Amino acid sequence: xxxxxxxxxxxxxxxxxxxxxxxxxxxxxxxxxxxxxxxxxxxxxxxxxxxxxxxxxxxxxxxxxxxxxxxxxxxxxxxxxxxxxxxxxxxxxxxxxxxxxxxxxxxxxxxxxxxxxxxxxxxxxxxxxxxxxxxxxxxxxxxxxxxxxxxxxxxxxxxxxxxxxxxxxxxxxxxxxxxxxxxxxxxxxxxxxxxxxxxxxxxxxxxxxxxxxxxxxxxxxxxxxxxxxxxxxxxxxxxxxxxxxxxxxxxxxxxxxxxxxxxxxxxxxxxxxxxxxxxxxxxxxxxxxxxxxxxxxxxxxxxxxxxxxxxxxxxxxxxxxxxxxxxxxxxxxxxxxxxxxxxxxxxxxxxxxxxxxxxxxxxxxxxxxxxxxxxxxxx
Numbered sequence: 001x002x003x004x005x006x007x008x009x010x011x012x013x014x015x016x017x018x019x020x021x022x023x024x025x026x027x028x029x030x031x032x033x034x035x036x037x038x039x040x041x042x043x044x045x046x047x048x049x050x051x052x053x054x055x056x057x058x059x060x061x062x063x064x065x066x067x068x069x070x071x072x073x074x075x076x077x078x079x080x081x082x083x084x085x086x087x088x089x090x091x092x093x094x095x096x097x098x099x100x101x102x103x104x105x106x107x108x109x110x111x112x113x114x115x116x117x118x119x120x121x122x123x124x125x126x127x128x129x130x131x132x133x134x135x136x137x138x139x140x141x142x143x144x145x146x147x148x149x150x151x152x153x154x155x156x157x158x159x160x161x162x163x164x165x166x167x168x169x170x171x172x173x174x175x176x177x178x179x180x181x182x183x184x185x186x187x188x189x190x191x192x193x194x195x196x197x198x199x200x201x202x203x204x205x206x207x208x209x210x211x212x213x214x215x216x217x218x219x220x221x222x223x224x225x226x227x228x229x230x231x232x233x234x235x236x237x238x239x240x241x242x243x244x245x246x247x248x249x250x251x252x253x254x255x256x257x258x259x260x261x262x263x264x265x266x267x268x269x270x271x272x273x274x275x276x277x278x279x280x281x282x283x284x285x286x287x288x289x290x291x292x293x294x295x296x297x298x299x300x301x302x303x304x305x306x307x308x309x310x311x312x313x314x315x316x317x318x319x320x321x322x323x324x325x326x327x328x329x330x331x332x333x334x335x336x337x338x339x340x341x342x343x344x345x346x347x348x349x350x351x352x353x354x355x356x357x358x359x360x361x362x363x364x365x366x367x368x369x370x371x372x373x374x375x376x377x378x379x
Contacts, residue, residue, distance in 0.1 A: 003033065003062040004104050006070065007134055009117075009126050010057050011097040013046060017055040018167050020081060020096045025059070027077045028098075029172035032070065033063030034372050036365075039129035041165040047125065051093040055165060058101065058129040067103050071113050074098045101126065105140045116141060121149045124162065173371045174203055176378045180300040180349075181258035186267065186342075187304035188335050189326060190314035195361045196304070196370070197262040207259040209248055212240060220322035222275075230275040234284060238268045238291060245295050264301060265292050266345075270337045274330075301350045302374060303342060308332055310356060351377045 008028070012020035021041065029035055037060040043053050063070060082095035101117045108115040116139055120126045127150050130137070135147040142149070177183065183200065185193045194210055201208035213219065218233040245265060272284045306314075308328040315323050342350050353373050358366035 001064040003064055005036075006061050006063055006103045007101040007130065007137065008059050008061060008074075009097075009099045009101055009120075009129070010059065011054050011125070012095055013052045013054040013093050014095045015082075018165075018169065021055055021057060022169055023081055024077060024096050024098060025169070026172045026175065027080070028059070028061060029175075031073050031077065032065060033061045035171055035173065036060045036062055036368060037133040038169065038171055039132035041167045041169055042125065042129055042162065043165050044125045044162040046091075046093070047123070048091040049093075054125065056125045056129060057169070058126065058133060060133055067100070067106070067108055067113060067115060068110075070103070071100065074100070099126075101130065102134075102137060102140075105138070107140050121152075124153050127153060128162070171368075171371075173368070173375050176375050177300075177371075178204055178257065182261070182296060182298045182300070183258070184261045184264040184298040184301045185304065186264055186301055186338070188306060188311055188331055188338065189323070190311040190318070191304045191306045191355070192314070192361045193262040193304065196302075197260045199360075199367060201260040204258070204260070205256050207248075207256050209244065209259055209261045211263045212244070213237075216240065223322045223325045226275060227277075230277075231280045231284065234268065234272040234275060235287070237271075238284075238288060241265055241268060242291050242295065248296070261298070264298055265295055266341060268292075270341050271334065273341075274333050274337050297348075299349060301342065301348060303338065303350060303352050305335075305352055305354045305356065307356050308335075353377065 010021055010024050012024075014020070018041070025035060025038070039058045041055055041057045043055055045053060065073065078094075078096050078098055083097065084094075099117050099120075100113070100115055101120050103115045106115055117126075120130075121139065121142060121144075127146060130146050131150055135145065135150070137146050138144070139146070139149065144152075177200065183204075183206070185197045185200070187193050197208060197210065200206070216233065216236050218229045218236055222229040222233040241263070242265070248259065269285065269288050272281055272288070276284055308331045311331050312326070312328065315326055342348075342352075351374060353370065355370060358369055360367040360370045
């Protein structure tokens with residue numbers, strides 16, 4: 001079934017409000033769909049009744065649920081989150097409140113459900129966060145954008161406390177990855193391993209270990225004369241990678257929750273199998289197993305799959321002159337070697353993620369789509 005875009009508002013003014021909002025986000029991610037956008041979190045007074053300050057935010061969600069089914073699950077999430085509805089139907093304090101604001105461009109009026117929300121255009125605590133994520137969204141009844149609606153709001157009495165909240169609210173799409181301490185991003189040359197590693201390290205609050213490929217004195221020489229310098233190149237890479245992985249504990253920030261690497265040591269054996277002659281590889285393999293027997297083992301490897309054509313474009317874009325001689329056939333050999341090696345590791349947690357239709361390096365929306373693909377592969 002086709003995914004539909006819905007916008008929801010979330011609010012809480014009882015207990016640990018930030019925790020309540022995060023709980024609701026986690027449940028929405030599990031039971032409703034992919035959260036593609038989250039506004040800033042705002043604090044504002046209770047409106048229409050006397051109560052503690054509210055925390056409010058808005059989110060965009062892609063879901064396959066029909067509106068009435070969506071409402072049913074929202075009510076269940078509220079109830080399980082500790083919300084108690086009073087029979088008088090008057091506004092009151094609540095642990096969590098979730099309202100459907102928009103559902104695509106549909107206009108629905110029924111006994112239990114009204115979409116768009118009949119009061120959203122009157123509520124600054126809805127319009128303000130909605131401006132963060134959907135200011136161009138057109139109200140299908142008023143035929144005005146959220147931005148235009150915001151211009152019509154004159155502000156509400158007592159709204160002096162309306163302010164942005166410094167918070168640690170996180171998109172739940174990252175939750176599944178947070179459980180893995182040692183994450184390796186692997187893939188062919190030019191696929192974006194380092195870029196993804198940097199993004200994940202920041203978003204997951206994990207340490208970052210990047211390969212120092214530019215320090216290898218044989219790299220440029222190898223691309224000019226592969227047969228002559230292949231063994232020198234691979235042995236130098238092996239020594240440098242082993243030294244870095246052995247020393248990584250001394251580099252770690254103990255306040256972070258793990259580490260993200262943009263390579264695994266098995267990469268050394270994979271590339272050596274492609275670049276070395278049979279005799280050199282047999283020698284190299286013995287050295288490899290001796291040097292790597294006590295190194296850290298990743299909890300999760302994410303292997304990014306990309307077409308040779310796109311890899312060549314990425315390689316050209318980053319402008320490393322010594323990579324100009326890389327060709328499609330060489331990239332195909334590297335990919336085949338990776339696939340053969342990784343698929344033989346039946347006791348490892350390895351995800352093969354196709355990124356041939358997205359540009360997660362330049363496009364934040366595509367990066368989020370990559371996270372969704374990773375999440376779905378882990379479930």
